[in-house]
Amino acid sequence: MDETHELRAWLTALRTPGLGPGGLREKLDAADGDIHAALRELHRHAAALGDGAKAWLDAPDEARLAADLAWLAEPDHHLLRCTDADFPPQLENIPQPPAVLFVAGDPGLAxxxxxxxxxxxxxxVAGMAHAGAFARALAQAGFAITSGMADGIDGAAHTAALDAGAGTLAVIGTGPDRVYPRKHHALARRIAAQGALISEFPPGTGARADHFPRRNRIIAGLSLGTLVVEAGLRSGSLITARLAGEQGREVFALPGSIHNPLARGCHRLIRDGARLVETAAEIIETLTPAARMLGGELAARLRSTDAAATAGDAAAAEPVDPAYRDLCEALGHDPATLDELVQRTGQTAAAVSSMLLMLELQGRVETLSGNRYQQLAG
Incomplete structure (x- = not known):
């Protein structure tokens, strides 16, 4: 079926007043993931959603849908649908999971x-420095850095990851074509070029207060753990931390001076059971088992998705990305240190660390003592 026709059906459903991601997922489940069948069911029961839904479904705003399709037609613009094999599995088990994600940049980072x-x-100033230091260390260990592109700690974390040559994901509370706050236009461009801007809101959606708690559940849901660096007692970051805890994810908090009002939120989190951390190594050690589990789940999903391909197990095991092929060739059959691999490939340490982590999660590389890595026999 024509992809534009398929996307138009999704966009029509997404913009239906009164439906929401939960309602759309419910219709999709009943229709076995067929968006056209779900849309027909919406038409039949539009009155139950209110006059706005019926009016929209009877006569959708073609100009608005055309603008949405035009945005998606731009290079590196994507619509990840909950029925897609590459929709982030981390989001499937959170309360009120999104039905779609609009992505500007690399959707694979999710x-x-x-x-x-x-x-x-x-x-x-100290909090910003801490955020940057943790982001760099975590990125160099192979973790992608996710935040909300807000001013302060969020921006510092994104910037540090980008400066380290690593990917970063910004989950935003506006449409993917809007930037909030406005001062972050340059940062948004860097993230779209090197990472991913992610939103569940369609193009043209402006900033609204109720969008940001919704955004926070996706930040927490995508991540294996959430680190709160500084937060007042009424900080929105505490909402993200609470959602992460409710989703069964790890919550970490950085302690601070008792005289710093921005440490009080972190101290409350620690009293409530968050892990007090002083180094990125503590977070890496805690989250590595969960990262391995996520890698196993992704590998199983990819095997299932590619089952129809008959190229053989050897071809399926070979990394498709040329950068991964170069890394495997550089690694060869003998153990090598991270520094040696950086020198051989010409890649940054952050990029090599990230690729090594993914290869380890796929069972192709193992970590040895002395920060050495060895390729496993296929």
Missing amino acids: LLPQVAIVGARSAS
Whole structure:
């Protein structure tokens, strides 16, 4: 079926007033994932959603749908649908999972093991430095850095990951074509070019107060753990931390001075059971088992998706990305250190670490003592 026709059906359903991601997922489940069947069912029961839904479904705004399709037609713009094999599995088991994600940048980053770094918008200089240091260390260990592109801690975490040559994901509370706050236009461009801007809201959607708690559940849901660097007692970061805890994810908090009002939120989290951390190594050690489990789940999904391909197990095991092929050739059959692999490939340490983690999760590489890596026999 024509992809434009398929996308138009999704966009029509997404913009139906009164439906929401839960309602759309319910219709899709009843229709075995067929968006056209789900849309027909919506038409039949539109009155139950209100006059706005019926009016929209009877006569959708073609100009708005055309604008949505035009945005998706731009290079590196994507619509990840909950029925797609590459929709992030981390989001499937959270309360009120999104039905779609609009992505500007690399959608594959959403499948990587991620750590959310969040905190106060009016962060201190020290807090910003801590956020940057943790982001760099976690990125160099192979974790993608996820945050909300807000001012303060969020921006510092994104920037540090980008400066380290690593990927970062910004989950935003507007449409994917809007930037909030406005001062982050340059940052948004860097993230779209090197990472991914992610939103469940369609193009043209402006900033609204109720969008940001919804955004926070996706930040927490994508991530294996959430680190709160600085937060006041009424900080939105505490909402992200609470959602992460409710989703069964790890919550980490950085302690601070008792005289710093931006440490009080972190101290409350620690009293409530969050892990007090002082180094990124503590987070890496805690989250590595969960990262391995995520890698196993992704590998199983890819095997299932590619079952119809008859190229053989050897071809399926070979990394498709040329950068991965180069890394495997550089690794050869003998153990090598991270520094040696960086020198052989010409890639940054952050990029090589990230690729090594993914290869390890896929069972192709093992970590040895002395920060050495060895390729496993196929």
